Amino acid sequence: MAADMSCSSYNNSNRSQSDLKAYRASIIHSIGDPSEVEKGASYDYFPDGLLIVERGKIRAVGHANDLLPSYEQTLEIIHYEEALITPGxxxxxxxxxxxxxxxxxxxxxxxxxxxxxxxxxxxxxxxxxxxxxxxxxxxxxxxxxxxxxxxxxxxxxxxxxxxxxxxxxxxxxxxxxxxxxxxxxxxxxxxxxxxxxxxxxxxxxxxxxxxxxxxxxxxxxxxxxxxxxxxxxxxxxxxxxxxxxxxxxxxxxxxxxxxxxxxxxxxxxxxxxxxxxxxxxxxxxxxxxxxxxxxxxxxxxxxxxxxxxxxxxxxxxxxxxxxxxxxxxxxxxxxxxxxxxxxxxxxxxxxxxxxxxxxxxxxxxxxxxxxxxxxxxxxxxLRLDDKIGNFSIGKEADFAVLDYKATPLLDYRIGGANKIEEKLFVLMMLGDDRCVKETFAEGRSVYRRAGS
The missing domain is CATH 3.20.20.140 (Metal-dependent hydrolases)
Known part of the structure; x- marks a missing residue:
C-alpha cells in the first residue's frame, strides 16, 4: 500500500458494532438530472449537515440543527471541519x-x-x-x-x-x-x-x-x-x-x-x-x-x-x-x-x-x-440508483469526505467562494486525490488520508 493511505478489509462482524453513526459537515447530493428539472431542484445542500448511517444504510440526511433533537445525546458524531460530504x-x-x-x-x-x-x-x-x-x-x-x-x-x-x-x-x-x-x-x-x-x-x-x-x-x-x-x-x-x-x-x-x-x-x-x-x-x-x-x-x-x-x-x-x-x-x-x-x-x-x-x-x-x-x-x-448515487433514505452508505483545505491554492480559492456552486466548481477544477479525506463503503471507512 502507498504510504499515505490505509484500506480496511470487509468484516461482517463490524456491521453490528456501531449500528448508528452520524457524520457532520457540509453535505451535497444530487436528487435529479439538472437537464430535466428546474434550476436548483437537482440537488440538496446542507451547509451544516448531518448524515446518519444505520447498519450500512442511510437513515437520515439534513440540516444538523433539524436532525439532532430527534436523536439521543449519546449519538456518535464524527465532525469534519472545512469539508464537503458527497456520495461516493x-x-x-x-x-x-x-x-x-x-x-x-x-x-x-x-x-x-x-x-x-x-x-x-x-x-x-x-x-x-x-x-x-x-x-x-x-x-x-x-x-x-x-x-x-x-x-x-x-x-x-x-x-x-x-x-x-x-x-x-x-x-x-x-x-x-x-x-x-x-x-x-x-x-x-x-x-x-x-x-x-x-x-x-x-x-x-x-x-x-x-x-x-x-x-x-x-x-x-x-x-x-x-x-x-x-x-x-x-x-x-x-x-x-x-x-x-x-x-x-x-x-x-x-x-x-x-x-x-x-x-x-x-x-x-x-x-x-x-x-x-x-x-x-x-x-x-x-x-x-x-x-x-x-x-x-x-x-x-x-x-x-x-x-x-x-x-x-x-x-x-x-x-x-x-x-x-x-x-x-x-x-x-x-x-x-x-x-x-x-x-x-x-x-x-x-x-x-x-x-x-x-x-x-x-x-x-x-x-x-x-x-x-x-x-x-x-x-x-448502471441501473443501481435504487442502491447508490445519493443519500436517499435506505440506500447504501457509500460516501466521500472532500477537504476544502487539501492544498494551499484550493484553501485560498475556496476561501473567496461564497456560494456552493462556486465551491463545487473550484473543487472540480483544482481538485484531485489530495482532496479526499476519507472514503466510506456501506458506512465503513475503507480509506483515510494519512494525518486525517
Whole structure:
C-alpha cells in the first residue's frame, strides 16, 4: 500500500458494532438530472449537515440543527471541519489490467492497443500478479473517493477472480467481467468461442449477485470478436438477464472504419451489437463519440447507457463527446476515467476534463450537472440508483469526505467562494486525490488520508 493511505478489509462482524453513526459537515447530493428539472431542484445542500448511517444504510440526511433533537445525546458524531460530504463517485468505465501503463506516450487507439495494452494484459494469466494489481487498483479508486466502478478485466478468467476476491474483502459494490476476444489480437491473448462462454459462465455462477458484486459480459469491441463470439455473448445475456453488457463503441474513426470493413452486412457499428442482442437496458457502451443520430436514438429507445470518458478521449485524440445530443435522445450517461488511456483515477479531475470537452463545443458544464454525472447519473447508467448515487433514505452508505483545505491554492480559492456552486466548481477544477479525506463503503471507512 502507498504510504499515505490505509484500506480496511470487509468484516461482517463490524456491521453490528456501531449500528448508528452520524457524520457532520457540509453535505451535497444530487436528487435529479439538472437537464430535466428546474434550476436548483437537482440537488440538496446542507451547509451544516448531518448524515446518519444505520447498519450500512442511510437513515437520515439534513440540516444538523433539524436532525439532532430527534436523536439521543449519546449519538456518535464524527465532525469534519472545512469539508464537503458527497456520495461516493461512480466510474462507469475503467480497465484494471491497464494500471501499469497509465501515462504511456502518444498513440491513437488502435496503435495504442498494439504497443501497450496487449502486452500489459498478457501477464494476467498469473493469479498472483492479478491479485497484486487488483489491490493496487482498488486502493487507487478508494483514494480518489470512487466506491463503485464498471471494470474491464483481461481475457483471463484469473483476472476477474482476483478482482472480485479483493473487492469482496473490501465490501465494495463493483461490476466486472472477463474480456471476450477471439480475433484480431495476438494469438497468446485470444480466447475461443467455447472457452469464452465457459469461463464467463463460471464467473457468473461464482460471483454475480454475491456480496455487492455483479458480472458484465465483456466483449472488448467488435473488431476483436468473431460473429460466433458476439452471438455467444448474446446467449450469456439471454440466459442470465441480471448481468450487464460492457464494451466499446465509436471511440475512434479508424476503429469505425475497421468495424465497417469486418461487418459489411451491418448498417453501422451499433447495428453489429444490436444484431447479436447486445443492446439493452443493462448495456453500457464506452465512448460513443462518433455516433450517428440514428444510433443515438437507438440507444435511447433501448435504455442503454454511454460512459463519457473525457480524459482518455483527449489523451488518445479520439474526439469530443456531444453530451447534448445524447441527452436529447434520453440516453443515460455517466462519467468514466477509462484508466489506462485516462490519466487520472480522480472523478474530480475527470469533471475538469469534461468541462473542457464541452467548452470546445460551445457548451457549458454546470457544476451540479458534473456532480450528477459523477454520482447519481453514473448510478442510473448502471441501473443501481435504487442502491447508490445519493443519500436517499435506505440506500447504501457509500460516501466521500472532500477537504476544502487539501492544498494551499484550493484553501485560498475556496476561501473567496461564497456560494456552493462556486465551491463545487473550484473543487472540480483544482481538485484531485489530495482532496479526499476519507472514503466510506456501506458506512465503513475503507480509506483515510494519512494525518486525517
Amino acid at each position: 463517485f461512480v466510474d462507469t468505465h475503467i480497465h484494471y489490467p491497464q494500471l501499469e501503463i497509465v501515462g504511456s506516450h502518444g498513440e491513437q487507439l488502435l496503435e495504442w492497443l498494439e504497443k501497450y495494452v496487449f502486452l500489459a494484459e498478457g501477464r494476467f494469466d498469473e493469479s498472483g500478479h492479478a491479485e497484486d494489481v487488483a489491490r493496487r487498483f482498488l486502493a487507487e479508486l478508494l483514494r480518489n473517493g470512487t466506491t463503485t466502478a464498471l471494470v474491464f478485466g483481461s481475457v483471463h478468467k484469473e483476472s476477474v477472480d482476483a478482482f472480485f476476491q479483493v473487492a469482496a474483502e473490501l465490501g465494495l459494490r463493483m461490476i466486472a467481467g472477463k474480456v471476450l476476444m477471439d480475433s484480431n489480437a495476438p494469438d497468446w491473448l485470444r480466447d475461443t468461442v467455447e472457452s469464452g462462454y465457459k469461463d464467463s459462465l463460471e464467473l457468473i455462477q461464482r460471483w454475480h449477485g454475491k456480496h455487492r458484486l455483479s458480472y458484465a459480459v465483456t466483449p472488448r469491441f467488435a473488431i476483436t470478436c468473431s460473429r460466433e463470439q458476439l452471438k455467444s455473448a448474446g446467449r450469456l445475456l439471454t440466459e442470465h438477464p441480471g448481468v450487464y453488457l460492457h464494451t466499446h463503441l465509436s471511440e475512434n474513426k479508424a476503429e469505425i472504419e475497421s468495424v465497417a470493413h469486418l461487418f459489411p452486412e451491418r448498417t453501422g457499428y451499433l447495428d453489429v451489437y444490436a444484431h447479436y442482442g447486445l443492446v439493452g437496458p443493462r448495456s453500457i457502451f464506452a465512448h460513443g463519440i462518433h455516433l450517428t443520430e440514428h444510433e443515438c436514438a437507438h440507444l435511447g429507445h433501448a435504455g442503454a447507457a454511454v460512459a463519457f470518458c473525457p480524459s482518455s478521449n483527449l489523451f488518445l485524440g479520439s474526439g469530443l463527446l456531444d453530451l447534448a445530443r445524447l441527452e436529447k435522445h434520453k440516453v443515460h450517461v455517466g462519467l468514466a476515467t477509462d484508466i489506462g488511456a485516462g490519466t487520472s483515477f480522480s472523478l474530480l479531475h475527470t469533471c475538469n476534463e469534461a468541462y473542457k470537452v464541452l467548452q470546445l463545443q460551445g457548451h457549458k458544464l454546470d457544476p451540479f450537472k458534473a456532480l450528477y454525472l459523477a454520482t447519481l447519473g453514473g448510478a442510473r447508467a
